[in-house]
Amino acid sequence: MSLHISSPLVSVDWLYNNLENENLIILDCTIPKVTDKSQNSTDKKQIKGALFFDLKNVFSDKKVPFPNTVLAPKEFQEKAQELGINKDSVLVCYDDLGTYSSPRVWWMFQLMGFKNIAILDGGFPEWKSKNYPIETPKTHQPKKGNFKVYYKPEKLKFTNDVLNSIENKAILIADARSKGRFYGTEPEPRNDLKSGHIPNSVSLPFIEMQQSGKMKSAEELKNIFKDYKNKEQIIFTCGSGITASILALGAAIAGVKNVAVYDGSWTEWGSTNNLPIAL
Known part of the structure; x- marks a missing residue:
């Protein structure tokens, strides 16, 4: 059964209860702390089954001088498809700081005309506080999705x-x-x-x-x-x-x-x- 999100936020309890839904895609939207030399890839944990949404290097225009510039609609569509996102996907965004960089990803999808998306209220800290399942990040090669942009300039x-x-x-x-x-x-x-x-x-x-x-x-x-x-x-x-x-x-x-x-x-x-x- 396909999920439909009607609110900009979902709770960690809601996500846990829907973790096995086939249309659900969880996006780790954390911006890496490049100044934190103590952190390495083995320290990093994520919500079980999450995909890393690389806001800085993949979903920002690197050809312009200003950081975090949003991609052109066609390029955003292609990158989202490569991440395995479909027209009927339900997306939940979170980050390691609670609610910091995940709203940027939520807003970018709003800009691209996609509405079945929400932010995990409290993010990874809230998820961990409930002892819900986490894992060390894995390399995923998802099947290409059919996500489509309906740009809202x-x-x-x-x-x-x-x-x-x-x-x-x-x-x-x-x-x-x-x-x-x-x-x-x-x-x-x-x-x-x-x-x-x-x-x-x-x-x-x-x-x-x-x-x-x-x-x-x-x-x-x-x-x-x-x-x-x-x-x-x-x-x-x-x-x-x-x-x-x-x-x-x-x-x-x-x-x-x-x-x-x-x-x-x-x-x-x-x-x-x-x-x-x-x-």
Whole structure:
């Protein structure tokens, strides 16, 4: 029997109870910690049967100068098919940090017009806390899938779109970075980036969407977005498109529609000459 997901989140109990469903594909969307020299491949564990979704090296455009740039629709379709994803698959995304990089993958599939996907609430830490089955990662060679893209370009914004939205009071630009980075009181993690924020944007740190690695309740998230619900559109931005997707997830849980992610985010804005910057 085919599963259908109607919520952006599923619990670890739900996943455990559906672990043997033939249409289920679990995606480990963890971004590797390249700075952690103590971690090696033998330390890594995953949810039983999970496939690694390589966000950095396979599902990002390596031909452009900015990190985590989303693939063109045709290329995304081909890579998803190579991972064995089908039109009738049900996808559950998770990461090792709780809820950090998995929302980016969820949002990318939304952009590509695929809806039967959810994020595992609490991610791998929550799964482990229940002593649910884990394993050392295995090399999979899945049968090629028939996944098809139905691209939704309105969910993706570029620098000119954001620049043209600065003076439009009907559009909100919300920044997921910390308040320190937003106001330029703490340095950017990338050395070549200017400090500050996009003029007329608001600070909405992604950590305000979460509690103990899980997303806040729908009511709590509705309360966060209540002042912005009448906006014609909300554009989410961050450092490089990862945590902006957490804001997009929070908005979806709260029932806020007509949102988009600025793909280049501050990495592109803060390294491009002649763009206005506020502090």
